[in-house]
Amino acid sequence: MLRFWKKSQEEKLAEQGDKSSILKLIEQGKKDKAIRILENFKENPELRPILFRLYMEEGKYYYAYQLVEHYDRNLATAKERAFLYEKVGEKEKAVEEYARIGDWESLWKAGLLLKDMGMYERSLEFLERAYKITPIAKREDLQKDIQEVKTALGLEEKPKESLLDKIRRSLRKTKEVLELKVLFAGRKVDDQLLEELEERLVKADIGVKTVAKLVEDLRKDAIRLNIKTWEELEPLLKEKVYTLIKDCRGDLKEGRVYLFLGVNGSGKTTTIGKLAFLLRQRGKKVLLCAADTFRSAAIEQLEVWAERSGAHIVKHREGADPAAVVFDAMKVAQEQGYDVVLVDTAGRLHTKEPLIRELRKIKQTIQRFFPEEPSETLLVLDATVGQNSISQAKVFKEALDITGIVLTKLDSSSKGGAVVAICQDLKIPVKLVGLGEGIDDLQPFDPKVFVEELLS
């Protein structure tokens, strides 16, 4: 009896606009009653947002829209406003709002609305903007929408750049240094030509000693084989350079954990992102481990790549113990059955001893969970640094056994010839090359294609 009296007392208070009593009604699930009461208090800025929330929860979108339009735009977030406009058929307004928000989902929605309105050109513009920032897992669906709009516009899909074109493009800078064809086409082979050739090869960072031996061998061959012109000599040069690097090709081993090492800025995080994308395309469940805890930006950068590639991430705060992050990542990988874990590390060479200790501790932590891992310990080297990267490699070799090299930024390097020196000096296979900043700019290293493209 007392309870009943209490309740009705509460409802009376609610009807007079008492906020806490109204909230209690809602808590008790009497939402319709609360709505009826609140509708008498639309003028009250304290109660209005509660009414708005209820409308949204109960799917009364037209009423919610009216409240927003007639009373206060800020009742709704931009996303909710766009959603309401869409629900009540105010498509232009919805597009405007989505465009203002600008994340991939909103741009996608704007594109679809415009498509519905038959405004295909604007629709395509939005969908293509969305595509650039849409996570990989959603791209296939978005691609379908783009294709539909293109078909409606009578447009053909542009052919994608082939792998060979990509290598060709990425070796352009080194080729500009070499310019062998431009320089030597139609010329006879003599001391002058051999000297110029030597100079060019050194400039492309093949390495003075290696080049001297190469050119000396060519000189002897030219005499022995009675070679007269550059066109006859060129295949011999290619063959010799190929012999120097052919053994340095290597495939990425199948495995559960890949550990990435390298100095600041060499391209570790970017490479991890691209590789995560490749592995995701092969249907693998991929986990990224943010064990570079040195800067918070490094963690954020890895998060962006996780989203772009459709991988998951384990991270701690900036300054956390990298081995502790690795510990958590391994635990998650084991418990949740991840196929591959890619571990990002910091590479500050000026703290050599602590760096070596840190990397060893990371490896031990991995092995507490997976004694056979890491399957690959990949050293990431920046091709724009050329041969100088070899001295960096030596520090990392001191810390751990390196199983492969990733040579990044081949596209922005004029020292692509350093591959030859790296192969000769380090005797570690080059497993991947980075050909740009895009998500699909990572490829296996193919010495044959490399020599053919570089020296033509």
Ligand SMILES: Nc1nc2c(ncn2[C@@H]2O[C@H](COP(=O)(O)OP(=O)(O)OP(=O)(O)O)[C@@H](O)[C@H]2O)c(=O)[nH]1
């Ligand atoms: N052109 C080009 N740029 C690349 C490539 N790989 C990486 N980069 C760029 O190089 C810069 C450094 O790359 P990160 O991946 O941040 O390097 P990091 O080794 O993780 O660096 P820290 O986190 O500072 O240790 C970024 O601006 C990348 O976009 C590549 O293959 N080509």
Ligand SMILES: [Mg+2]
């Ligand atoms: Mg990084």
